Amino acid sequence: MKSFHEKVAAITGAGSGIGRQLAYQLVTAGAEVALSDVDEVGLAQTAARCRELGARRVSESRVDVADRNAVYAWADRVVHDHERVNLIFNNAGVALGSTLEGVSYEDFEWIMSINFWGVVYGTKAFLPHLRAAGEGHVINISSIFGIIAVAGNGTYNATKFAVRGFTEALRQELEISGAPVSATSVHPGGIKTNIAKAARFDQSVADLVGDVDASRARFERMFITEAETAAKVILGAVRRNARRVLVGPDARVIDALQRLLPSAYQRLTISMAKRQARIKKPG
Numbered sequence: 001m002k003s004f005h006e007k008v009a010a011i012t013g014a015g016s017g018i019g020r021q022l023a024y025q026l027v028t029a030g031a032e033v034a035l036s037d038v039d040e041v042g043l044a045q046t047a048a049r050c051r052e053l054g055a056r057r058v059s060e061s062r063v064d065v066a067d068r069n070a071v072y073a074w075a076d077r078v079v080h081d082h083e084r085v086n087l088i089f090n091n092a093g094v095a096l097g098s099t100l101e102g103v104s105y106e107d108f109e110w111i112m113s114i115n116f117w118g119v120v121y122g123t124k125a126f127l128p129h130l131r132a133a134g135e136g137h138v139i140n141i142s143s144i145f146g147i148i149a150v151a152g153n154g155t156y157n158a159t160k161f162a163v164r165g166f167t168e169a170l171r172q173e174l175e176i177s178g179a180p181v182s183a184t185s186v187h188p189g190g191i192k193t194n195i196a197k198a199a200r201f202d203q204s205v206a207d208l209v210g211d212v213d214a215s216r217a218r219f220e221r222m223f224i225t226e227a228e229t230a231a232k233v234i235l236g237a238v239r240r241n242a243r244r245v246l247v248g249p250d251a252r253v254i255d256a257l258q259r260l261l262p263s264a265y266q267r268l269t270i271s272m273a274k275r276q277a278r279i280k281k282p283g
C-alpha cells in the first residue's frame, strides 16, 4: 500500500502509546481511522486529537481484544460506519514480569488472551473485510522479545514469538493465494509508552532479579525510542510491504546479536540478569 490517502485504518489499543501515534500519522496522511481500546478516557483523547488534525472520519469503540465476539462485532461496525476497511493494526498489548515457574495460570491466560488471542481475533475478524475492500494490510505488533527470550519475561516472550509465527505464516498464505491483502510483523525495541506502568509484576521476579519496583524502573530505562518515531517506522514498513520491521536501534542490535549467536545469546542475558540480581540484593 503506497498511500494511506482515503484508506480506512482500524487500530486496537489506540488510547495510548504506539497506537495513538499511528492514529495521528494515519489521519495526517489522509486516512479515516476506526479506533478501539479498553481505556475509554485515552480513546476519547486520541479521537479528539484526530478530529483537530482534520480527520476525514473518526469512529471510536470500547473493545476488549480478548473478547472474540466484541472484536468481530467491532469489525462489522467499522465497515458499517466507514463503508470499508483497508488496514488493521493489532496493536493492543500488555506486559507481565514473572518467572515461568512462579506465574499463576490466571496471569498467563490474561497476557495470552490480549497479546496473542487479541491479534488472532483482530486478524481473522478483519480479513474478509480487507479482501472485500480490494486492498488491505494486516499489521501485527510483536516485539524484539518475539525474536529473543529474556528471563522474567517468559509469558510475554511466548505471546510475541507466537504473534511472529502467526503473522509470517499468514503472509505466506496470502501471497500463495494471490490475495489483495498483505501482512507485516512488527518488532519494536524499547519504546517510551505506558506499557511498563500498566504491566503486572509478581513476586517471583524479585526472587530472580531483585525487587519488583526496581525491575519495573529498569524496564522503563530501556525505553529509548519515541512512540512517534515508532509509528513512522511502522507506516514506512507498510508502504514498502515489508515482511518484518525492527523498530529502534536497540531492536536492530539485538536482532543482529540473535543472528550471530542464535542460542548462545542466552549466556549474555543470563550474566546480565545475575549481575543485576547481585546489585539489587544486599549481600
Ligand SMILES: NC(=O)c1ccc[n+]([C@@H]2O[C@H](COP(=O)([O-])OP(=O)(O)OC[C@H]3O[C@@H](n4cnc5c(N)ncnc54)[C@H](O)[C@@H]3O)[C@@H](O)[C@H]2O)c1
Residues within 6 Å of the ligand: 012, 013, 014, 015, 016, 017, 018, 019, 036, 037, 038, 039, 042, 063, 064, 065, 066, 091, 092, 093, 094, 114, 141, 142, 143, 144, 187, 188, 189, 190, 191, 192, 193, 194, 195, 196, 198, 223
Ligand atoms: N513500549 C515498548 O517498549 C514495546 C516494545 C515492543 C512491543 N511493544 C508492543 O507495542 C504494542 C503497543 O504498546 P505500547 O507500548 O504503545 O503500550 P501502551 O500501554 O502505551 O498502549 C497499549 C494500549 O493497549 C490497551 N489495551 C490493553 N489491554 C487491552 C485490551 N484487553 N483490549 C484493548 N486494548 C487494550 C491499553 O489500554 C493501552 O491504551 C503492544 O502490543 C506492546 O506489546 C511495545
